[in-house]
Amino acid sequence: MLWPNATRVLSKMGLLARLAAHCDSNTHFLVRTSSGKVLMKIALGDFDVPAICVRRADLLAALLSALPSEQILLGHEFRHLEQSGERVRIHFADGTSKEHDAVIGADGIRSRVRQTLFGKSDPIYRGYLIWRGVARYEGNAIEPGANSESWGAGKRFGILAIGEGKFTWYATLNTLADHSDSPDGRKSEIQKEFAGWHAPISNLVDATPDEEILKHLAYDNIPLRRWGVGRVTLLGDAAHPCTPNLGQGGCMALEDALVLAKCIVNHNSIQAGLRRYGSLRYSRTRHIQQRSLLMGHIGQWKNPLVVGGRRVVTNLLPARIFEHNLRRVYSYELPGS
Ligand SMILES: Cc1cc2nc3c(=O)[nH]c(=O)nc-3n(C[C@H](O)[C@H](O)[C@H](O)COP(=O)(O)OP(=O)(O)OC[C@H]3O[C@@H](n4cnc5c(N)ncnc54)[C@H](O)[C@@H]3O)c2cc1C
Known part of the structure; x- marks a missing residue:
């Protein structure tokens, strides 16, 4: 969705x-x-x-169609990276490596880039x-x-x-x-x-x-306060994995991408752009992670008494409370950087 x-x-x-x-x-x-x-x-x-x-697959095909094919290198499993001066060297499982001005780790909930920057933090199973x-x-x-x-x-x-x-x-x-x-x-x-x-x-x-x-x-995982170090940052589930209860994980990754692009374009230094991006995105993505987790807890209640209570309360609550919250999520205007 x-x-x-x-x-x-x-x-x-x-x-x-x-x-x-x-x-x-x-x-x-x-x-x-x-x-x-x-x-x-x-x-x-x-x-x-x-x-x-x-x-x-249709979303990925649309995104792919907007990129020149030579910008995509498939079949390279990231292992680790080193930063020195103004460059970042990334090493792959096949023994090869490449050097770049910056690295964006968009490698999902079990992100190896995140682990390289901040140590191991296993995803939390929500039951x-x-x-x-x-x-x-x-x-x-x-x-x-x-x-x-x-x-x-x-x-x-x-x-x-x-x-x-x-x-x-x-x-x-x-x-x-x-x-x-x-x-x-x-x-x-x-x-x-x-x-x-x-x-x-x-x-x-x-x-x-x-x-x-x-x-x-x-x-999911607990919100991560810092998203990057030096010339490296995280994006999408690598930075803010959430349970799927609001259908917002991929949506957040898309928002991240545009804010990140704006921040890089509008700052003279890559590092300043990356840090600004992290600070602009933290509270937004933490809010979605936390609401998603809560919706999942409530939705998965099993005790018959609690489930009965949930049914009565949901029937009585005015829908506008939820409409107001959802509008806040949906009407997000991408910040200037
Ligand atoms: C059941 C379910 C339903 C969902 N429904 C929705 C929904 O309706 N709407 C929505 O917006 N979101 C939804 N989500 C969340 C959404 O799937 C994720 O938030 C989204 O895929 C995150 O995108 P990403 O690019 O950050 O990570 P991913 O989609 O996980 O992509 C990470 C990529 O990195 C690659 N990778 C990993 N490690 C390495 C490595 N070491 N080297 C090289 N490449 C690597 C992986 O192969 C993968 O291609 C749902 C999730 C689940 C589980």
Whole structure:
């Protein structure tokens, strides 16, 4: 899911039109019970740019199309780096090395660049897994423009519209970090866990080939106050990994990229630009990490009494509280540097 704060970045890069061409519009978000009762209807708001659901491969292809191919060198596993004077030398697993003016470590939640700068800090497991799939559905159990998340005890099921009759779905389940797949396959396990839940949950899972169902565990890490040293900085999950509950991890990486570019262009020294970037991004990304973690905790509550209380409170709470918070996230204007 790319929310307006991310599609605004893509629009500034001239890549949005291509990505949004075949996407449905997303106008509101429903929080539902496992039987389908709507507890809260949250309006996503009117922005200058849409919220869209795209396949990761399509996003990567759009980003790739904007770069000259000679700028990309694949198949090089980063191992370590050394800084001396005005240069940074990076060493790869195949024994080769390269020297550059600066290095941006965008190497994900288990970032080796982060480890090189600040020592080892293993990601923190938050107690649940997420299965995901993409399916075609042509029935009428999904309200046009509505994304939804349905809440049970220690499990949730979300549905997001891609467009042209395709939907992405996700299912979460409290489990240990060493959860292994059922011998009957992921599809069968999900159907068992979500048996009796509202339509079209079973249809979506059924329409997804077993081998295409992804499984990830929910990890994040504590916010990192410093993002770089000298001529090296971090970006995306390497700097601020978060649980997927707000669908904002990739969106934050896109925001990072544009702020970083502005900071490098607008500062005479690379080091000053990199430090300014870190300081501009810290509180924004920490806020998303913390809210995401909280939403995950609440969404994964399992105790029947607590789950009952959550249902009552969610039904009573005015949606505008959430709308206000979401607007703050979505309306982020990239700072000048
Ligand atoms: C279940 C789930 C659902 C999500 N849903 C959303 C969503 O709806 N919207 C959203 O915005 N975000 C979502 N996210 C978060 C999103 O996937 C991440 O925040 C995003 O991928 C981070 O991008 P990144 O480029 O920083 O890191 P990554 O996407 O992890 O990319 C890191 C890259 O670095 C490479 N790499 C790693 N180590 C090395 C090395 N030593 N040398 C060379 N290369 C290396 C990796 O191969 C990889 O290509 C979700 C995450 C999960 C788990």
